[in-house]
Amino acid sequence: MIFGFDEGELKILLIKRKEAPEEDKWALPGYFVEKEEALDAAAQRVLRQMTGLEDVYLEQLATFGQPGRHALGRVITVAYYSLVKIDDFEPKAAGLAREVTWHTVHNLGDLAFDHAEIVAVALKQLRESIRLRPVGFELLPPAFTLTELQHLYEAIWETELEKRNFRKKILAMNLLRDLGQVQQNVAHRPAKLYEFDESRYRALEKSGFNFEVKENRR
Amino acid sequence: MIFGFDEGELKILLIKRKEAPEEDKWALPGYFVEKEEALDAAAQRVLRQMTGLEDVYLEQLATFGQPGRHALGRVITVAYYSLVKIDDFEPKAAGLAREVTWHTVHNLGDLAFDHAEIVAVALKQLRESIRLRPVGFELLPPAFTLTELQHLYEAIWETELEKRNFRKKILAMNLLRDLGQVQQNVAHRPAKLYEFDESRYRALEKSGFNFEVKENRR
DNA sequence: GCAAAAGTGTTTCATCTACACCCATGT
DNA sequence: ACATGGGTGTAGATGAAACACTTTTGC
The missing domain is CATH 3.90.79.10 (Nucleoside Triphosphate Pyrophosphohydrolase)
Incomplete structure (x- = not known):
């Protein structure tokens, strides 16, 4: 598949x-x-x-x-x-x-x-x-916005998630690197672009960290 | 296996x-x-x-x-x-x-x-x-004590768990039925015997309940 | 009465939840 | 200037973590 x-x-x-x-x-x-x-x-x-x-x-x-x-x-x-x-x-x-x-x-x-x-x-x-596990990132382009990531989870879980808590949770894990870039040509405030920091994940994993995204419905 | x-x-x-x-x-x-x-x-x-x-x-x-x-x-x-x-x-x-x-x-x-x-x-x-998932019970006899259940988790996880919190967590799920019986012929206060209430689990599961045992190390 | 394991309550701290408003851009 | 989605802070509730002592039995 x-x-x-x-x-x-x-x-x-x-x-x-x-x-x-x-x-x-x-x-x-x-x-x-x-x-x-x-x-x-x-x-x-x-x-x-x-x-x-x-x-x-x-x-x-x-x-x-x-x-x-x-x-x-x-x-x-x-x-x-x-x-x-x-x-x-x-x-x-x-x-x-x-x-x-x-x-x-x-x-x-x-x-x-x-x-x-x-x-x-x-x-x-x-x-x-x-x-x-942080496998969702495999489905996203190398640079993505938090909203894209949220939509990915929503699509797979067939649910809607609460924006602020989702972002807080994800960012608190410290696994996304802010690329210092933003979206181009969008008719609204452009979103920041992030990439998944795989090496940091591997390091955290070794020291007992567990990736987990809660299904915090809207 | x-x-x-x-x-x-x-x-x-x-x-x-x-x-x-x-x-x-x-x-x-x-x-x-x-x-x-x-x-x-x-x-x-x-x-x-x-x-x-x-x-x-x-x-x-x-x-x-x-x-x-x-x-x-x-x-x-x-x-x-x-x-x-x-x-x-x-x-x-x-x-x-x-x-x-x-x-x-x-x-x-x-x-x-x-x-x-x-x-x-x-x-x-x-x-x-x-x-x-509540599969650990498959490894235990039909009537078991909470300490036996804890030892099962400890053996599989190769860790030691904190007694009070483990029991509180498990009992709070409301999935064990107190059999009203106790251990026989043990040289200490006999432990209560419980059985896993599978039908209750199935019911709870349908209404969105998720079984989860945290790895609360001692 | 002593050894051995069973059983229990509370406080502290961290995390989760719910919630409403301002911000940056294109048109 | 307006429409669109981006972005943030906080108070209150909930759950996790850490902790020590009493109870019941066999010997």
Whole structure:
């Protein structure tokens, strides 16, 4: 699964299959693991083939192996999900795909095979994951505003957060570096741009710090 | 992986292999998935064959598929872990096993294949899991004391907790039912026995309650 | 009566929550 | 000058942390 964030919405990259079974249905991108290939390497390879991206956040999710989940025989899927910065690439149809596009993650409609279930599991994990680890930043451009970050959490949690407390909480963690720059050409007071300070996070983590964002609803 | 809790220690059930490769090394119990068997069903089957137990907590952990991790060919392992009440059964050697015994989970020594890595991943997940969900009770007998529960957390987290605050926190959740019974034949004031009220937990969960045990070190 | 663990209350401090107004920019 | 979102401070409530002593049993 490839997650992205754009226009305030959590998106997922789907392909429209050009082959049976499940021809013309939307499906998760994926392909077979090679004979002597590690699972992580296979996930990275498929991701690279789909997006051209390397060095992105990639994590194993779960393995799905119900008999009968694929019409042509027993297929066991080791699902991975990755978080990408959505404007780092332009989706192009290739391989199994007739079309490749971003879909808003809520209301995906029917998906091929058991892919709806896989997406549901991924979403559940993603929601937990952004709460307890600073992975949300993987979905944002290198420089972002606090409001963008808040909208990211709101999109993933499907909730609205209280602005002042969210900002206070995030800034109090001391993990964002103020870039000294502001937005350009916006018809309102321009917001400050920040970047995530990964090295500081690693240092704090070692000394027992725990990242946590509370779900402080509005 | 089969976790148990006994004598204040977190234990794991290991088999001593009676066949090459890795003969006579301690290994995680496991076996092949059948041709038309679901993964969950296979995990349950292996667990039943090892312990005779059914209806226990069982959860998929992760999938391990490095080429070369098994000497005789490519083996991909879908690891599950289960939490059992340790005195519900007596381990008996069978199948691949020359011996089957409980081992204290810290300082396991060398394990067969990459099983040490699998145990490490499981431990990490178990630590998170007992913090955020009431799964610790799966490791305790149906009636337990608060001190036993505390020792369970201490064993899994490898830390010491502050007694009063731990008890206050746990009791405040209102998830334990006082059985009105006390320990028998102990050379000190007998402790009250409690049971976990699962139906109350399910109800609270639906109305937005989140189980969480803080790591309040002593 | 002594050893051993069970059980309990309160104060202090930190964090969370709720809330309303001024600021900087483009048009 | 107005519309738009950016940005901030504080008081009150809540929860966490730290602390020592009394109780009940077996021997």
